[in-house]
Amino acid sequence: MSEWESVIGLEIHAQLATRSKIFSGASTAFGAAPNTQACAVDLGMPGVLPVLNREVVTMAIRFGVAIDAEIDHRSVFARKNYFYPDLPKGYQISQYELPIVGKGHIFISPAEGEHREIGITRAHLEEDAGKSIHDQFVDQTGIDLNRAGTPLLEIVSEPDMRSAKEAVAYARKIHSLVRYLEICDGNMQEGSFRCDANVSVRHKGEDKLGTRAELKNINSFRFLERAINFEIERQIDLIEDGGKVVQETRLYDSERDETRSMRSKEEANDYRYFPDPDLLPVAITEADIASIRAALPELPEQKKQRFIDALGLSDYNAELLTASRETATYFETALAAAPGQNAQLANWILGDLAGALNKAALDINASTITPEMLAQLVARIADNTISGKIAKEVFEAMWQGEGEADAIIEARGLRQITDSGAIESLIDAVIAANPEQVEQFRAGKEKVLGFFVGQVMQQSQGKANPGQVNAILREKLKS
Amino acid sequence: MAPGVAEIQRGLAAGKFSSVEITQDYLARIAQHNPALNCFISVTDEIALEQARRADAALAKGQAAALTGVPLAHKDLFCTDGVKTSCASRILDNFIAPYDASVIENFKRDGAVMLGKTNMDEFAMGSSNENSCYGAVANPWNTECVPGGSSGGSAAAVAANLAPGATGTDTGGSIRQPAALCGITGIKPTYGRVSRYGMIAYGSSLDQGGPFARSAEDCALLLQTMSGFDRRDSTSAERAVPDFSGALGEGVEGLKIGLPQEYFADGLDGKIAAVIETAIDELRKLGAEVRDISLPNTDLSIPTYYVIAMAECSSNLSRFDGVRFGHRCDNPVDLEDLYKRSRGEGFGAEVKRRIMIGTYALSAGYYDAYYLKAQQLRRLIKEDFQKAFDSVDLILGPTTPETAFKIGAKSNDPVSMYLQDIYTISLNLAGLPGMSLPVGFVDGLPVGMQLIGNYFDETGLLNTAHSYQQVSDWHLQIPEAFR
Numbered sequence: 001m002s003e004w005e006s007v008i009g010l011e012i013h014a015q016l017a018t019r020s021k022i023f024s025g026a027s028t029a030f031g032a033a034p035n036t037q038a039c040a041v042d043l044g045m046p047g048v049l050p051v052l053n054r055e056v057v058t059m060a061i062r063f064g065v066a067i068d069a070e071i072d073h074r075s076v077f078a079r080k081n082y083f084y085p086d087l088p089k090g091y092q093i094s095q096y097e098l099p100i101v102g103k104g105h106i107f108i109s110p111a112e113g114e115h116r117e118i119g120i121t122r123a124h125l126e127e128d129a130g131k132s133i134h135d136q137f138v139d140q141t142g143i144d145l146n147r148a149g150t151p152l153l154e155i156v157s158e159p160d161m162r163s164a165k166e167a168v169a170y171a172r173k174i175h176s177l178v179r180y181l182e183i184c185d186g187n188m189q190e191g192s193f194r195c196d197a198n199v200s201v202r203h204k205g206e207d208k209l210g211t212r213a214e215l216k217n218i219n220s221f222r223f224l225e226r227a228i229n230f231e232i233e234r235q236i237d238l239i240e241d242g243g244k245v246v247q248e249t250r251l252y253d254s255e256r257d258e259t260r261s262m263r264s265k266e267e268a269n270d271y272r273y274f275p276d277p278d279l280l281p282v283a284i285t286e287a288d289i290a291s292i293r294a295a296l297p298e299l300p301e302q303k304k305q306r307f308i309d310a311l312g313l314s315d316y317n318a319e320l321l322t323a324s325r326e327t328a329t330y331f332e333t334a335l336a337a338a339p340g341q342n343a344q345l346a347n348w349i350l351g352d353l354a355g356a357l358n359k360a361a362l363d364i365n366a367s368t369i370t371p372e373m374l375a376q377l378v379a380r381i382a383d384n385t386i387s388g389k390i391a392k393e394v395f396e397a398m399w400q401g402e403g404e405a406d407a408i409i410e411a412r413g414l415r416q417i418t419d420s421g422a423i424e425s426l427i428d429a430v431i432a433a434n435p436e437q438v439e440q441f442r443a444g445k446e447k448v449l450g451f452f453v454g455q456v457m458q459q460s461q462g463k464a465n466p467g468q469v470n471a472i473l474r475e476k477l478k479s
Numbered sequence: 480m481a482p483g484v485a486e487i488q489r490g491l492a493a494g495k496f497s498s499v500e501i502t503q504d505y506l507a508r509i510a511q512h513n514p515a516l517n518c519f520i521s522v523t524d525e526i527a528l529e530q531a532r533r534a535d536a537a538l539a540k541g542q543a544a545a546l547t548g549v550p551l552a553h554k555d556l557f558c559t560d561g562v563k564t565s566c567a568s569r570i571l572d573n574f575i576a577p578y579d580a581s582v583i584e585n586f587k588r589d590g591a592v593m594l595g596k597t598n599m600d601e602f603a604m605g606s607s608n609e610n611s612c613y614g615a616v617a618n619p620w621n622t623e624c625v626p627g628g629s630s631g632g633s634a635a636a637v638a639a640n641l642a643p644g645a646t647g648t649d650t651g652g653s654i655r656q657p658a659a660l661c662g663i664t665g666i667k668p669t670y671g672r673v674s675r676y677g678m679i680a681y682g683s684s685l686d687q688g689g690p691f692a693r694s695a696e697d698c699a700l701l702l703q704t705m706s707g708f709d710r711r712d713s714t715s716a717e718r719a720v721p722d723f724s725g726a727l728g729e730g731v732e733g734l735k736i737g738l739p740q741e742y743f744a745d746g747l748d749g750k751i752a753a754v755i756e757t758a759i760d761e762l763r764k765l766g767a768e769v770r771d772i773s774l775p776n777t778d779l780s781i782p783t784y785y786v787i788a789m790a791e792c793s794s795n796l797s798r799f800d801g802v803r804f805g806h807r808c809d810n811p812v813d814l815e816d817l818y819k820r821s822r823g824e825g826f827g828a829e830v831k832r833r834i835m836i837g838t839y840a841l842s843a844g845y846y847d848a849y850y851l852k853a854q855q856l857r858r859l860i861k862e863d864f865q866k867a868f869d870s871v872d873l874i875l876g877p878t879t880p881e882t883a884f885k886i887g888a889k890s891n892d893p894v895s896m897y898l899q900d901i902y903t904i905s906l907n908l909a910g911l912p913g914m915s916l917p918v919g920f921v922d923g924l925p926v927g928m929q930l931i932g933n934y935f936d937e938t939g940l941l942n943t944a945h946s947y948q949q950v951s952d953w954h955l956q957i958p959e960a961f962r
């Protein structure tokens with residue numbers, strides 16, 4: 001039997017960062033007491049009418065322009081009809097036939113040197129539902145309608161991804177993009193950025209798609225990867241055991257790390273979409289699009305290309321530095337304080353700093369080492385005040401909150417020894433103490449040089465300039 | 480004695496009577512006659528008298544607004560803050576609206592007094608006012624007959640002089656048909672002229688509020704207050720409202736009036752046709768030029784309307800689910816039971832029928848054949864009118880094919896009931912303004928004549944009706960029992 005291939009498409013719900021709701025003036029702030037941010041419109045009271053918050057249109061178009069999408073001059077809101085207690089009107093105002101953002105695409109880089117284009121089918125505007133709270137009341141369900149009417153942009157990808165890893169790379173890319181565009185805060189814990197995954201499997205080489213399952217309730221990238229991998233395994237096992245995948249919605253349970261059936265296609269609603277007669281079609285002019293395009297910030301793809309072309313960074317480093325707007329800003333701020341240190345800064349940010357942040361589970365914005373502090377450290381390496389090795393010690397001290405690089409170097413006496421007289425006398429002492437190794441070197445065993453360098457560095461407590469040590473040692477050993 | 484809105488305004492201004500006095504008169508008349516007519520669901524005595532007292536104070540200080548002190552009745556689907564707003568449905572029998580509809584706000588702003596909330600067909604679905612959980616409304620001209628619907632309570636109240644004016648809503652004829660059957664004047668403005676905010680929706684793309692009164696002059700005053708752009712209704716028209724009263728008296732000299740042949744065809748009662756012909760002659764004498772026109776797609780308007788209105792209502796009425804407000808069944812065992820019984824107990828038969836038909840029309844696999852097709856026909860119907868208005872200023876015809884029928888006569892025959900709207904329904908599909916005015920009687924029951932105007936030409940309608948009413952007194956007739 002031939003190899004299996006998984007086919008994955010994602011539906012991402014990005015909550016748009018407006019102050020008020022999509023069709024009412026109520027606040028969208030997170031965390032208020034239940035039902036305190038729901039006005040008559042959000043409650044679906046008899047007689048109320050929706051009024052479009054024009055800001056969401058601008059935000060959606062920002063996204064559309066950024067993914068190079070087709071944007072129609074007319075966009076229509078439609079009603080998606082179904083009954084649920086946290087859906088106050090008995091329908092959700094969404095978009096169906098004429099979404100605001102049409103076909104577009106985005107590039108992902110799932111691993112070093114790999115590049116893939118992922119198609120985006122559409123992105124449409126809709127209102128969020130409220131929340132049903134099942135666990136706080138005995139035999140009753142609480143309903144909180146604060147979230148009802150919160151604006152969402154639903155971004156639907158083509159089934160272009162072939163592994164959980166690619167799906168995560170795509171989700172991260174969209175996450176980064178909406179934050180670059182300042183249209184979504186990206187907070188996955190608060191539900192501002194949610195991913196549903198459509199997963200199916202087929203034999204490699206087949207054209208036809210397998211039956212898919214839709215995975216819901218995934219609230220982190222880690223869980224996204226796990227849920228997809230679990231589902232791929234489940235489907236392959238099922239088929240290999242002679243079973244059939246059924247089209248259904250499955251919930252991911254992060255505690256058990258498994259997906260569970262929620263409802264099958266037969267139980268699925270007929271949503272009876274039709275254009276919402278309470279809202280006029282949204283008219284979008286070329287001029288609207290042009291002015292939104294002109295106001296776009298530098299996008300991750302453009303920034304990455306600039307980092308490669310103008311700063312000489314590697315493709316891989318440029319990709320990592322631009323993966324989030326915050327990291328890119330950190331890098332650019334540091335670079336402004338230490339001009340020319342492109343590669344050094346990139347290495348420090350993606351190496352030691354990323355490691356330290358990761359270990360402490362901190363965001364780059366919360367780093368104790370500011371971009372200016374890192375710039376100073378890199379500058380001290382460049383001007384030979386300290387060696388790269390000593391710099392690691394200084395970095396660690398800065399991370400621990402001991403202050404800026406210069407202060408730490410002074411306080412700890414870490415300044416590099418560059419006086420050749422001082423280095424020479426250190427070397428003379430080491431040569432005198434190790435006659436055996438001197439013989440070996442002179443007999444042609446070049447490797448012994450490393451031993452001497454180590455000894456000299458140890459004697460200098462690491463402060464001797466390694467370049468000078470090397471040069472003087474060679475000379476002395478040869479003579 | 481049946482003073483109109485304008486006459487009351489003048490009387491109040493001249494100090495002939497106070498708002499409290501006239502409000503008390505109307506409240507007394509309501510107390511006396513409502514048991515026979517059943518046209519009010521709620522009578523808001525206390526609110527009315529309080530508003531009247533404030534109106535008198537304002538009048539005394541010379542701070543009167545457009546309608547200060549004028550008592551009016553409102554159809555019970557306009558939300559009224561703190562007052563029951565039922566839509567004549569059991570599902571909203573316990574619903575106290577937490578806010579005012581824009582129309583109600585406008586009347587408050589202009590100083591009007593609210594006498595009460597009027598009976599109607601449940602959720603405005605019906606042409607006879609028999610579909611009310613509070614019982615049928617009787618026609619003041621013959622209490623065995625229907626007043627028309629769905630705004631039957633408002634029409635009957637004005638006809639019996641229980642209010643000088645009242646609000647209604649018109650989705651397929653719900654202002655014009657009851658105005659015709661009750662012998663009064665009513666206008667449905669252009670879609671978008673009056674805000675729908677706070678008007679409980681039936682068919683959102685068709686619904687439009689408007690006034691009932693004895694005369695076109697009074698309708699002009701009430702419509703003035705009701706009209707205007709409202710940012711809370713995205714479909715409301717952002718355009719200036721003309722001075723409706725100011726345009727009255729321009730006459731009809733040279734006015735080109737079109738008579739759609741299709742409106743005078745087989746379905747029309749011959750006696751009604753004769754009454755309308757007489758009224759047309761009056762307009763000719765006043766200088767109007769009358770010619771035949773054609774609206775070839777008229778016969779498509781009923782099926783088109785019922786698909787669209789029912790599709791929209793099936794969705795609009797989903798919010799009545801027993802969860803947040805309105806009727807909830809006792810002891811639901813689970814969510815599905817809660818929905819099924821709350822809605823099953825709360826909605827009447829006609830509402831259920833329309834929700835089911837509408838749900839069907841929107842279902843996967845049927846959408847294209849029904850809803851989409853209906854939208855295409857809607858465009859054709861609209862084009863018929865647009866073409867007609869290339870050659871005429873106004874279109875004229877009967878409002879209804881028959882006069883008021885007996886209560887119960889059509890209640891088991893929905894299709895025959897739906898045909899009552901044959902002349903009125905196409906205007907809602909096109910979004911055009913229309914009005915009905917009384918032009919005579921057949922067998923003791925009033926006959927209404929319909930005027931159809933071009934978009935936002937309410938002025939033309941009101942002016943034409945006013946010209947006719949200057950030379951006729953049909954609009955001043957009051958049934959004997961209510962004089």
